[in-house]
Amino acid sequence: MLSLIDTRPFPILPQSFNLADHVLAGAAGLGEKPALVILHPDRDEAISFARLRALVLGCARHLHGLGLKPGDRVLMRMGNGAAFPILFLGAIAAGFVPVPTSAALTSAEITRLSALVAPRLIVADAGIPLPAATLPVLAPDLALWEATPPLPPVGGAPDREAYVIFTSGTSGSPAAVSHAHRAILARATMHKAWQGLGPGDRLLHAGAMNWTYTLGVGLLDPWTVGATALVPAPGTANSDLPALLARSTATIFAAAPGVYRQMLRAAVPALPALRHGLSAGEALPATLAAAWTAATGTLVHEALGMTEVSTYLSGSPGWPAPAGTAGFVQPGRLVALLDDEGQPVARGDTGELAVSTGDPGLMRGYLGQDPPGGDWFRTGDMGLMHPDGAITHLGRKDDLLNAGGFRVSPVEVEAAFHHVPGLLACAATEVRPAPDTSIMALFYESPCRIDEALLRQRAEIALADWKRPRHYQHLESLPRSANGKLLRRALATLYRSPPP
Numbered sequence: 001m002l003s004l005i006d007t008r009p010f011p012i013l014p015q016s017f018n019l020a021d022h023v024l025a026g027a028a029g030l031g032e033k034p035a036l037v038i039l040h041p042d043r044d045e046a047i048s049f050a051r052l053r054a055l056v057l058g059c060a061r062h063l064h065g066l067g068l069k070p071g072d073r074v075l076m077r078m079g080n081g082a083a084f085p086i087l088f089l090g091a092i093a094a095g096f097v098p099v100p101t102s103a104a105l106t107s108a109e110i111t112r113l114s115a116l117v118a119p120r121l122i123v124a125d126a127g128i129p130l131p132a133a134t135l136p137v138l139a140p141d142l143a144l145w146e147a148t149p150p151l152p153p154v155g156g157a158p159d160r161e162a163y164v165i166f167t168s169g170t171s172g173s174p175a176a177v178s179h180a181h182r183a184i185l186a187r188a189t190m191h192k193a194w195q196g197l198g199p200g201d202r203l204l205h206a207g208a209m210n211w212t213y214t215l216g217v218g219l220l221d222p223w224t225v226g227a228t229a230l231v232p233a234p235g236t237a238n239s240d241l242p243a244l245l246a247r248s249t250a251t252i253f254a255a256a257p258g259v260y261r262q263m264l265r266a267a268v269p270a271l272p273a274l275r276h277g278l279s280a281g282e283a284l285p286a287t288l289a290a291a292w293t294a295a296t297g298t299l300v301h302e303a304l305g306m307t308e309v310s311t312y313l314s315g316s317p318g319w320p321a322p323a324g325t326a327g328f329v330q331p332g333r334l335v336a337l338l339d340d341e342g343q344p345v346a347r348g349d350t351g352e353l354a355v356s357t358g359d360p361g362l363m364r365g366y367l368g369q370d371p372p373g374g375d376w377f378r379t380g381d382m383g384l385m386h387p388d389g390a391i392t393h394l395g396r397k398d399d400l401l402n403a404g405g406f407r408v409s410p411v412e413v414e415a416a417f418h419h420v421p422g423l424l425a426c427a428a429t430e431v432r433p434a435p436d437t438s439i440m441a442l443f444y445e446s447p448c449r450i451d452e453a454l455l456r457q458r459a460e461i462a463l464a465d466w467k468r469p470r471h472y473q474h475l476e477s478l479p480r481s482a483n484g485k486l487l488r489r490a491l492a493t494l495y496r497s498p499p500p
Contacts, residue, residue, distance in 0.1 A: 001347045001387065002344040002346060003344050003345050003346065003349070003351055003385035004334075004337075005328075005334070005336070005389055006334045007329060007332055007333055007334070008332065008333070008334055010186075010360055011182075011186065011332065013360065014158060015157075015158075016158075017155060017157075017158040017181050018092065018095075018153040018155050019163075019181040019184045020060075020089040020092040020093035021093065022185070023184060023224050024056060026049075027049040027050065027053040027223070028053060031048065031049065031050050032049075032050060033048060033049050033228070034047070034048060034049075034228045035048060035049040035223055035228060036082060036229050037228060037230050037231070038082055038232075038233050039230055039232050039233060039244045041233070044248070045233075049223075051146070052223070053150075054150060055090075055146050057093060057150030057151050057152070058090075058144075058147070058150055058151075059087055059089075059091075059148075060091070060094035060150070060153070062144060062145055063090060063094050063121075069120075070156075071161060072096050072097065072119075072121070073097040073098075073117050073119040074087075074091045074096050074098050074099065074120070074122075074123060075099045075119035075121070075131070076088065076101060077110065077122060077123070077128045077129070079103045079128065080208055080231065081140075082142065084100075084209045085215075086140075087123055088163070088215070095154035095156065097161050098163050099117050099165070099176075100210040100215065101113060101166065101210055102208065102210050103125070103208075110129055110130065111133065113166060113174065114131035114133060115133075116176045117164050117176055117367060121137075123137075123140055124138075125139070157181075158182040159182060160181060161178050161180065162179055163179055165177050165179065165210075165215075165307060167306075167307045167308075176368070177308055177366060178363060178367055179363050183361050183363075184224070185360050186310070186332070186359060186360045186361025186362075187216060187224070187310065187361065189331050190217075190221065191221060191224075191225055193316050193319070193328075193330040193331055194278065194303045194316050194327075194330065195217065195252065195278060196252070196275070196276060196301070196316055196318065197222065197225055197252065198225060198227065199225050201222065201227040201228070201252050201275075202227065202248065202250050202273075203218065203221075203222045203227060203229055204218075204231075204245060204252070204254070205219075205230075205253075205255070206238065206253075206259045207254075207255065207259075207281075207484075208482055212307050213254070213281055230244075230248050238259050238484075239262065239266060242266075242268045242269055242271075245271055246270065250274060251274060252274070252275060253274060253276075254279075255277070256280070256281035256282060257279055257282055257484070258480050258485065260279065260288055261424060264288075264291050264292065268295045271297075271298070274298050276298045276299050276300065276317055277292060277296075277298060277299070278301055279300050279301070279302045281484070283302075283393055283395070285415070285418050285425075286324070286418065299317070301314060301315045301321070301327075302315055302327060303315075304327070304391075306381075307363075308362065308363045308377070309359065309361050309363065309377065309379070310361050312329065312330055312335055313327050313328060313353075313391055315328070321390060322390045325390040325391055326392065326393040327390065327391070328390055329389065333356070334355070335353065335354065335356070336351075336354050337349075337354070338352050338378065339351055339352075342374075342376065347384075348384060348387070351382070352378050352380070352381070353378075353381045353382070355376070355377050357372045357375060357376060357377050381393060381394075382397050382400065393411065395409045395410050401429070402430065410427065410429065412463075412467070413428040413440070414442075416462035416463050417442065417444065417459075420450060420455065422446045422448070422450055423445070424445045424446055424447075425444070426442055426444040426478075428440060428441070428443075428469060431471065433471075439471055440470055441472070441491075441495060442455070442469035442471070442472050443473050443474075443475050443478060443494065444473070444474060445475055445478045448474075449474045450474070452472050456472075471498070473494070473495065
């Protein structure tokens, strides 16, 4: 049996469509129900669905009055406040193209990225670095947008550009990814096949709003189904999230694995309203998922995806992922594991995960490059499909390690050490102790050094000789992005050769 899952048909694309209009289609009928709640330590800042729609369409009218042309790009330099998603949807509603970016980028960094997208306008919060370019700069103004008459959402071809977002850049320079209005239609399959999301939910997402994981799962998906989005106020520490989960009566929690790990370093309060957690951004270690379940009595459902196509395989409350797997291909998808010649491999064999280029959730393309061609978009993620269709994720193709002439998944190596007492997290990579020598190293995070003999013993039990690390190095914390995602490529620069 081949590693190919075809659960089409894809969603039917209407002739005229607007992403923002789709997201807020039910907002008017939901009235004063909270759509967005910003959670501060001592208070909550709530915006109802009716007010959210008025703000978005008032923002759209304001932008439209500035003389921008359809398809013009708007660079977003904003923090994690209520104005962020309002501007994002307002620009889309008016037929413009928002470009969310991280507020942590320096002026030099945002100057380089701005040159890729050629914006016509910048909307910025005070104090956030701006690109070195002569462009009009607008401050977000909720009072103005709310007082401005609404602009009916501008329809058009569903394949036209809706927004541009940057990849994380953990494998090199960030790329500018252009997404179409149609992308929101592909997200509908995630609501049941991963999130277990319904109109009665209150979903708290811990990531920054410029991240596609947060934008989609934390904001657009809840609003599309009429659920409430909960967002921690800017500056909220991960250690404060358990208390916010309890106080906000969140029913679903979403974060990267690194955030779960930090939250579990202290006692987690009772969370009677919480039904389950969601994880994406990097592989979720089984030991971490088990620790969360032990602390909260809830499961964490993992999904695999990327900026270019969002998530496409996952476990869910109704169909949990079997142990050792990332889950199943979501309904409405055509996914395969391909060999180097582009042919589906047999189930049980390793291949590269690929998504059909006909998938409405797939990007339009990278700016400055040709759009994806052929039948398949190759994701760069390696995996193997089991007879029941569940898929084990083996890491990124470009992260595979060369051990004794064999290609080894770092995920497989790391899994061998997940049960070592005191080890909080670990990451395997190649390092060069000499210019002509490459070895496999395991960097681990723990409160103190772990006896290397114990680590080597664990490797001997779980791994073939050529898969075993030749160097072990203790770190107080592994390098991670602001959203808690492991920065694997930064590990080699931390290598310290052992004393002679």
